[in-house]
Amino acid sequence: MAVVSLQDTLAHSLSARYGVPAFNILNDLTIEAVLAAAVQERSPVILQTSVKTVRQYGSEQLYDIFRTLVRGVDVPVTLHLDHCPYRDVISDCLRRGWNSVLFDAHELDVEENVRQTTEVVAEARATGAHVEGEIEGIQGVEDGVGSDDKPESMSLEVATDFIQRTGVQCFAPAIGNAHGQYTSAPVLDHQRVSDLVEATGVPMALHGGTGLSTAQFQDLIARGCAKVNISTALKETFMKSGLSFLTETEKRGTWDPPSLFAAQKQAVVDMAVQHMRDFRSSGQAW
Template structure:
């Protein structure tokens, strides 16, 4: 396949009720490994970049990495800017070629969030790109964005009015999910997903996916969570894989960076394949 619009991936997943891994990468190794995992699993994948990663690497370099690694790729892939409250960074990424953005104005009053999201959707359309929206902050910090305080959940009609008026392509509701590592079993509002989807057929983004159980994933995906965000799980795998390799290097006194990269990359690839199988997107490439 090739690089495709976000909506091509999430709409098919929504209609067929499977979830697509939306994985936050943070360097060339993780990007390459996630793409390799998608190919191995024959799965569509949404590659996500945080604002922190865009600023650290630079949008030009990051996008050239993306272009180089996706040239001739055999599965549908798309590049998404995750949780971005900065309109300037959104414009920068859309101009570079990102396929979609999450405009995170959840800290603003709903009315102002709606007004600005309408503008972002119009801007994205000029680039042939799509937009994910949210009106409630997902609990937890992710790459310096967010809050550890749980936000107030808006009434259903407020959420539906936001979706209708803004025309967002994906909606991310707060359902008791959280970014980072769960300290205890989360209490999720499964019915809220069903209520939104029943009233408006919009693909739902599930944030805070790292640490949910198989049963929770299965239930939420069946209700319409077509985009399943994974960030913390990849970071943990990256660090643990690196630590494991370095401990053995210290024991054997063999220091070979390319072997370290190969070891970590293989583990990230395996993680991606596992996620695709877990969410039902394995074998769904086209």
């Protein structure tokens, strides 16, 4: 199966009421680990790249790494550009082959957001790609994008109008969720997800997934969060597993880089597998 569109991926997960895990990958090792977990679990998966990661590698090199590592993978995979407010970066990634982008224009007023998002949807459609949209920021800073300020909440009518006028294939609502680690248990507006899905039929994207309980995940997924973002958990797993391995390595005095890479990869695989099982995406590959 390999690379499939965001629309196909989310239509399947919304219908069957499971969540497709969307992991923010960092490098070739984390791509390999997430894909290995997806193959093991027979789960669809979304590989997300931040603007920071795109700029670190360059879009051409990063896309080439993705294409090389996804070759031979037999579960549905979507390549998504996460939280991008920059039209030039979106255009570059769409030209390279990304088949999904989040145009993050929440800092614009709603009418200008609608105008520009509609343009991005048309641009993406010309390349066979799809668009996730948002009108409210998700609290917290992720890879240099975002703010710790509480976002302004828009009415159901404004959000529904945005979805219908722009033609986005996925929408990221602010429901009390936040990027990064929660400092206290979040109070989430679960009903808003149900209301938006009922009003539009469009799948929702849950941001700020790291730190939510399995029960919270599964309730939101049942209501229509067909895409569930995981970024902080991957970063922390990758770095903490490396720290733990290097601490033990220093004690032993045996320095073997491939062993470090293997330990980090396995830690990310285990983390991804657990999320796939929590989101009930295991066994949903088609």
